[in-house]
Amino acid sequence: MNATPKIYGLLAEFDTTSSVLHAAEKVRDAGFRRWDVFMPFPIHGMDRAMGLKNSKVGWLAFLGGVTGYTTGMLMIWWMNAVDYRILVGGKPMFSPFGAFPPSYELTILFGAFGALFGMLFLNRLPRLHHPLLKHKRFRLATHDRFFIVIETDDPKYSPLETRKLLEDAGSQRIEMVEE
Amino acid sequence: MADAATPLKVPVPVPPPELARVPLVQNQRSFGWISDRVAAITEGKAPKWWWAAFIPSFSLLCLLGAMIIYQISTGVGVWGNQHPVMWGWDIINFVWWIGIGHAGTLISAILFLLRQRWRTAVNRASEAMTIFAVMCAGIYPAMHVGRIWRDYWLFPIPDSNGLWPQFRSPLMWDVFAVSTYFTVSVLFWFVGLIPDLATMRDRATTKIRQFIYGLFALGWTGSNRHWSNYEKAYLILAGLSTPLVLSVHSIVSLDFAVSQLPGWHTTIFPPYFVAGAVFSGFGMVLTLLIPLRSMCKLEDVITMRHIDVMCKVTLATGCIVSYAYLMEFFIAWYSGNPAEQFHFLNRAMGPYWWGWVMMMSCNMIVPQLFWFKKVRQNLVIVFILSILVNVGMWFERFVIVVISLHREFLPSNWGYFKPTWVDICTFLGTFGLFFTCFLLFMRFLPMIAVSEVKGVTPQADPHHPLAKENGGQH
Numbered sequence: 083m084n085a086t087p088k089i090y091g092l093l094a095e096f097d098t099t100s101s102v103l104h105a106a107e108k109v110r111d112a113g114f115r116r117w118d119v120f121m122p123f124p125i126h127g128m129d130r131a132m133g134l135k136n137s138k139v140g141w142l143a144f145l146g147g148v149t150g151y152t153t154g155m156l157m158i159w160w161m162n163a164v165d166y167r168i169l170v171g172g173k174p175m176f177s178p179f180g181a182f183p184p185s186y187e188l189t190i191l192f193g194a195f196g197a198l199f200g201m202l203f204l205n206r207l208p209r210l211h212h213p214l215l216k217h218k219r220f221r222l223a224t225h226d227r228f229f230i231v232i233e234t235d236d237p238k239y240s241p242l243e244t245r246k247l248l249e250d251a252g253s254q255r256i257e258m259v260e261e
Numbered sequence: 262m263a264d265a266a267t268p269l270k271v272p273v274p275v276p277p278p279e280l281a282r283v284p285l286v287q288n289q290r291s292f293g294w295i296s297d298r299v300a301a302i303t304e305g306k307a308p309k310w311w312w313a314a315f316i317p318s319f320s321l322l323c324l325l326g327a328m329i330i331y332q333i334s335t336g337v338g339v340w341g342n343q344h345p346v347m348w349g350w351d352i353i354n355f356v357w358w359i360g361i362g363h364a365g366t367l368i369s370a371i372l373f374l375l376r377q378r379w380r381t382a383v384n385r386a387s388e389a390m391t392i393f394a395v396m397c398a399g400i401y402p403a404m405h406v407g408r409i410w411r412d413y414w415l416f417p418i419p420d421s422n423g424l425w426p427q428f429r430s431p432l433m434w435d436v437f438a439v440s441t442y443f444t445v446s447v448l449f450w451f452v453g454l455i456p457d458l459a460t461m462r463d464r465a466t467t468k469i470r471q472f473i474y475g476l477f478a479l480g481w482t483g484s485n486r487h488w489s490n491y492e493k494a495y496l497i498l499a500g501l502s503t504p505l506v507l508s509v510h511s512i513v514s515l516d517f518a519v520s521q522l523p524g525w526h527t528t529i530f531p532p533y534f535v536a537g538a539v540f541s542g543f544g545m546v547l548t549l550l551i552p553l554r555s556m557c558k559l560e561d562v563i564t565m566r567h568i569d570v571m572c573k574v575t576l577a578t579g580c581i582v583s584y585a586y587l588m589e590f591f592i593a594w595y596s597g598n599p600a601e602q603f604h605f606l607n608r609a610m611g612p613y614w615w616g617w618v619m620m621m622s623c624n625m626i627v628p629q630l631f632w633f634k635k636v637r638q639n640l641v642i643v644f645i646l647s648i649l650v651n652v653g654m655w656f657e658r659f660v661i662v663v664i665s666l667h668r669e670f671l672p673s674n675w676g677y678f679k680p681t682w683v684d685i686c687t688f689l690g691t692f693g694l695f696f697t698c699f700l701l702f703m704r705f706l707p708m709i710a711v712s713e714v715k716g717v718t719p720q721a722d723p724h725h726p727l728a729k730e731n732g733g734q735h
Contacts, residue, residue, distance in 0.1 A: 161425035201494035209480035226292035
């Protein structure tokens with residue numbers, strides 16, 4: 083056991099959506115990189131206030147969809163027209179029209195997997211441990227409070243000035259979070 | 262150029278009171294109130310009414326188990342399915358249950374894409390309804406094959422026979438549609454639950470609750486970097502579920518429409534089935550939520566405005582279904598096909614005329630009452646009408662399956678279908694499965710999408726005057 087536990091970051095609490103949004107703009111303009119806003123529901127305009135780019139989940143879902151459609155078409159062609167040919171009512175062994183409905187469903191299925199697992203991958207979830215989740219006050223982040231956390235790993239972090247920035251941004255309650 | 266930068270002083274028009282929108286959450290409730298009220302349903306002892314509903318539901322579930330064991334050990338002959346009606350209550354109930362599921366996906370996906378913010382109050386419970394309804398539906402096709410231990414033949418799994426499924430059959434498309442529908446509905450539901458499971462984890466008072474909710478919350482912290490990806494994934498899932506829900510009942514209708522049978526062989530089936538499915542699903546949502554909102558004291562979240570809007574959707578889809586019924590008759594006459602014409606006369610005047618009358622009165626006449634605001638505001642009447650909608654939709658499937666099959670081209674091939682006690686008990690048993698699952702869901706999971714409802718309150722908008730102070734009543 084270390085006598086002085088490592089500090090993970092500074093936790094600043096806010097009461098309203100408007101105050102946390104304006105505070106996030108100030109932190110963004112100060113040039114921080116390793117910081118985040120925590121809130122019980124997504125606040126409209128927060129991505130811009132934090133300077134985030136558009137999420138990449140869409141590409142992963144698209145990749146899933148393409149895989150699904152290709153899998154469906156190739157699978158049906160190979161099974162019904164190559165590996166075991168069965169003639170039914172004089173219909174062609176393979177027709178893209180008859181193979182379309184199952185392939186369409188597989189497009190959606192794999193696309194949905196792409197969206198879900200893509201989101202989890204980009205968020206590095208599931209994660210069963212996080213320094214913030216040990217913090218008692220932080221539990222309100224899923225209830226009715228809003229938090230800004232600036233990590234000590236950020237190159238711009240300095241214990242006094244960062245605290246001052248968050249105070250000036252309107253936070254009434256700033257705490258240190260241990261690793 | 263300096264003039265252009267001066268903001269114009271345009272007076273903001275204030276709408277007259279009669280045009281002002283009713284708020285989605287009444288009494289200006291705070292964020293904390295919403296999570297407290299919704300989580301309270303799962304915390305503390307189960308109320309007496311919950312047990313009063315759970316015990317009969319669970320008994321019916323046991324009945325379903327007994328019926329399934331009896332059917333599997335004896336054979337499909339225990340049902341009333343007899344030549345020429347080889348599809349009986351099994352397919353009626355399959356289509357009926359899966360149709361009920363469709364309202365959940367409509368609410369969660371299509372209304373999300375259409376930015377109908379009122380959906381947030383009802384989407385979680387409706388999605389749960391979808392999942393449990395599809396489970397009830399799935400039992401029937403799995404069992405009606407007779408040799409249930411061969412069910413894996415439906416899936417493209419290599420087996421020792423070296424055979425593959427025959428993909429030119431709509432029944433095969435159905436397997437893919439229904440299993441995809443179930444999987445994607447569960448995924449969509451789970452994605453919506455993640456932030457709320459984190460809320461449940463963070464307010465847990467016991468170690469076990471904290472561990473289990475924490476496990477399923479996947480370590481959600483509410484980080485905006487996560488929310489950004491999350492919202493995009495949610496939007497994509499909504500975008501994928503929309504064509505999915507439209508395709509599922511279309512493909513179910515193709516099970517019928519691809520055949521040559523009068524009454525089945527019609528091109529109107531796919532859109533008509535989808536509209537009917539949404540119609541019956543909204544009926545079921547109303548049946549479930551009208552008692553629940555008062556039992557769980559959620560009147561401020563599921564407001565009269567929500568009930569009103571859902572009645573209007575029921576009315577609109579009811580009108581589409583009525584149009585389809587009339588159009589089927591018109592086309593039968595206009596086609597000049599004697600087999601088709603005989604079938605439709607037989608629907609209305611044959612031995613099963615009562616099924617047709619039930620369908621027409623419950624699906625065409627009953628929803629017309631929703632034109633009146635007085636009716637939409639009376640919860641007792643809405644509750645009764647919502648049940649009648651599902652009675653009517655059950656008879657619609659009865660009309661389509663049984664009346665079409667019992668008298669087809671050759672009179673020597675005619676018959677009369679009667680259900681057996683096993684048919685009836687199995688159907689009752691599926692209600693047991695449905696309500697047992699639903700009651701467990703509302704006891705253990707947040708039945709309102711907490712984070713989404715918080716997001717539609719006025720103080721959630723950072724530019725609203727209420728967001729500047731810590732607004733909301735506790």
